[in-house]
Amino acid sequence: MTTKVKKAIKKTTPVVSAQTPKKVYEDKSYKLKRHTAPLSFILASKHTRRKPLLYFDEKEGINKPLRYARNQKTPFENEQDGNAILEPIIFEDGFLFVPRSNQVLQEFLHYHPENGYSFEEVDKERDAQEELDEMESRLDALQEARQLDIERLEQVARVVLGARIDKMSTAELKRDILVYALNNGAEFLNVLNDPMLQLQSKVAAFFEINLLSVKNKKDVYFNTASNKSKMLSIPFGESRDFIVASWLQSDEGIESLKLLENLYAQQK
Helix, strand or coil: CCHHHHHHHHHHCCCCCCCCCCCCCCCEEEEECCCCCCCEEEECCECCCCCCCEEEECCCCEEEEEECECCCCCCEHHHCCCCCCECCEEEECCEEEECCCCHHHHHHHHHCCCECCCEEECCHHHHHHHHHHHHHHHHHHHHHHHCCCHHHHHHHHHHHHCCCHHHCCHHHHHHHHHHHHHHCHHHHHHHHCCCCHHHHHHHHHHHHCCCEEEECCCEEEECCCCCCCEEEECCCCCCHHHHHHHHHCCCCCHHHHHHHHHHHHHHC
């Protein structure tokens, strides 16, 4: 093949270039992240000192103020013209529907600081997976609850129900534990796998028979024949039984634990 023929073929051969995939515009829905959504909720739609709405642009290294105006091409206030028409963003019954024709609002919600905190985009596959995980944890919890022997049942009841089990029948304990497992599957399984469960159950029992007492709603005292001293104070918002159990298994409290266990065995 001559050089002239090669050049002619090269000129006539079409050049195939990679095309950028065409962007697909979709309708989107958003929901408030609350168990009980209000009938109507207005989302902040403009950056102010009182309610800052800023997006940090990594490329430019600056914070860009956000503002929703449907007649603009961008949600960034510094890129909008002087004819912005502001509109409220209202969630009705906890939901907001944004058609594919309103790309400005979809982009505004994507960059909004509250995205993922106050609200989130509806993702049917993700929501279905979360519901599936919850259902499976409930089924697993029910199965575990049904297999508990009476000793383990009492331990769990003291911790998760805070009940005085000495006044409850076995049937009542089983019923209440099954109901708890059904309504709190993941938490119930966490309690079962907690190495502190047995000790926390003992602590609850110590309080039940008054070997320990609480004064001023936060101070724990020994209440034995030979010891009426203060053990510790419960920090605000912490579990009484967990804090006491943690102290009793420490070097400082291990001897007190042995004493309480002996006294409990004598009274049982």
